[in-house]
Amino acid sequence: MTIYEIISKKRDGFELNPDEIREMVLKFSTDGLPDYQMAAWLMAVYFRGMTSAETAVLTETMLHSGDLIDLTDIPGIKVDKHSTGGVGDKTSIILAPIVAAAGVPVPMISGRGLGHTGGTLDKLESIPGFRVNYTIPEFRQKIAKIGVCLIGQTPEIVPADRRMYALRDVTATIQSIPLITGSIMSKKLAEGIDALILDVKTGRGAFMPTYERSVELAKNLIGVGERFGKRTAAYITDMDQPLGNAVGNWLEILECMDCLRKDRDDDLMTLTHQLAGAMIYFSGKASSVEDGIRRSKELIANGAAWNKFIEIVREQNGDASFIENPQKYPKPTFSFQIRAGQDGFISGIDALEVGLVSVSLGAGRMKSDDVIDPKAGILLHKKRGDRVSAGEPLMTIYTDNHAVTESAAQRLLKAVTISAEPVQLAPLIRTFLDKHNC
Numbered sequence: 001m002t003i004y005e006i007i008s009k010k011r012d013g014f015e016l017n018p019d020e021i022r023e024m025v026l027k028f029s030t031d032g033l034p035d036y037q038m039a040a041w042l043m044a045v046y047f048r049g050m051t052s053a054e055t056a057v058l059t060e061t062m063l064h065s066g067d068l069i070d071l072t073d074i075p076g077i078k079v080d081k082h083s084t085g086g087v088g089d090k091t092s093i094i095l096a097p098i099v100a101a102a103g104v105p106v107p108m109i110s111g112r113g114l115g116h117t118g119g120t121l122d123k124l125e126s127i128p129g130f131r132v133n134y135t136i137p138e139f140r141q142k143i144a145k146i147g148v149c150l151i152g153q154t155p156e157i158v159p160a161d162r163r164m165y166a167l168r169d170v171t172a173t174i175q176s177i178p179l180i181t182g183s184i185m186s187k188k189l190a191e192g193i194d195a196l197i198l199d200v201k202t203g204r205g206a207f208m209p210t211y212e213r214s215v216e217l218a219k220n221l222i223g224v225g226e227r228f229g230k231r232t233a234a235y236i237t238d239m240d241q242p243l244g245n246a247v248g249n250w251l252e253i254l255e256c257m258d259c260l261r262k263d264r265d266d267d268l269m270t271l272t273h274q275l276a277g278a279m280i281y282f283s284g285k286a287s288s289v290e291d292g293i294r295r296s297k298e299l300i301a302n303g304a305a306w307n308k309f310i311e312i313v314r315e316q317n318g319d320a321s322f323i324e325n326p327q328k329y330p331k332p333t334f335s336f337q338i339r340a341g342q343d344g345f346i347s348g349i350d351a352l353e354v355g356l357v358s359v360s361l362g363a364g365r366m367k368s369d370d371v372i373d374p375k376a377g378i379l380l381h382k383k384r385g386d387r388v389s390a391g392e393p394l395m396t397i398y399t400d401n402h403a404v405t406e407s408a409a410q411r412l413l414k415a416v417t418i419s420a421e422p423v424q425l426a427p428l429i430r431t432f433l434d435k436h437n438c
């Protein structure tokens with residue numbers, strides 16, 4: 001079949017055979033296919049979708065467009081976690097040391113923030129000196145040495161995704177479940193994992209617009225993971241309000257440090273323990289998820305997770321003196337508080353708006369080459385369900401850019417809704433899905 005025929009076959013809603021999918025992806029990733037033909041094909045996939053067999057071939061082809069990391073010589077069941085991203089979602093930075101302290105190898109390849117969502121790599125890089133750009137042999141060596149390493153995408157891993165994602169980004173084809181599945185799972189499968197826990201967000205600040213689409217995405221991701229022999233499960237979790245209290249890179253590292261030092265009974269730690277517990281269970285080091293959660297809490301209480309965090313910072317070239325003495329960190333030029341206009345109960349904090357405002361303060365990027373200010377961000381003093389009195393602080397904003405503070409304050413005030421009556425809290429963890437129920 002010619003490229004023209006493959007595009008029209010998908011456009012007309014027919015299932016492509018493996019050779020046709022391989023032809024498109026491999027030709028495109030080796031400069032053998034012009035952008036306009038790939039763009040047309042991506043749009044046809046966007047509208048027509050893919051069967052699970054097609055999605056598996058897409059993922060496999062993308063996976064083999066680059067190198068695969070082989071961790072078989074490192075003992076233990078290697079487990080990673082992937083989140084579809086959100087506002088204030090810093091669970092990876094807390095759970096990676098917890099799970100590694102439980103003796104589970106954690107190979108973690110993370111992403112950067114774009115748009116309203118933050119990225120693990122930007123948060124880690126707010127620690128002076130912290131490096132995320134190691135080669136694959138260095139990544140393997142660090143996992144063998146301390147049980148965990150957090151890096152960014154390397155040029156050798158799934159190069160097809162880099163090119164396809166860039167084209168999807170400018171052709172309005174990001175929001176296609178088979179294309180997202182191929183993109184996420186090819187990168188996760190290349191890491192050398194044995195098992196994967198997914199945190200698929202739903203709500204205002206989530207990547208997927210509705211609960212139903214989040215479930216559909218989770219089912220597709222699990223289907224592909226299991227097809228490749230990796231134990232895969234997903235939690236569908238709330239992203240209507242930001243997770244935890246900090247939004248912004250260094251502020252989030254400070255919050256992670258707080259959680260690792262003394263644990264907390266809040267949304268952030270409830271979710272972190274759930275995901276860490278599932279990872280520890282999947283590794284065979286706990287008898288159930290609940291037993292894994294118990295172990296996760298124990299590793300915080302006995303200081304092992306904190307010590308592992310310091311070990312990670314040192315191993316990845318971070319300056320641990322900023323961890324031991326955060327007062328040393330440069331301060332933002334401006335900080336001020338946003339206060340409640342009335343008494344009542346917080347009924348909503350719009351995660352999308354908080355994320356976008358944090359970007360305007362300097363904490364994120366709208367274009368991939370925007371420069372981040374690690375000090376910028378927002379601290380939430382109240383969360384959904386909390387009682388509040390008129391005049392009480394709702395949030396503090398931090399920035400070096402005075403020009404945006406006025407509009408940021410106005411937008412944040414509008415992002416918070418206060419009701420006169422106590423509010424019923426929606427569950428943080430909505431659904432658990434694995435191969436048995438999807």
Ligand code: URA
Binds near residue numbers: 174181183184
């Ligand atoms: N994250 C990815 O890595 N790929 C997508 O396509 C969407 C989100």
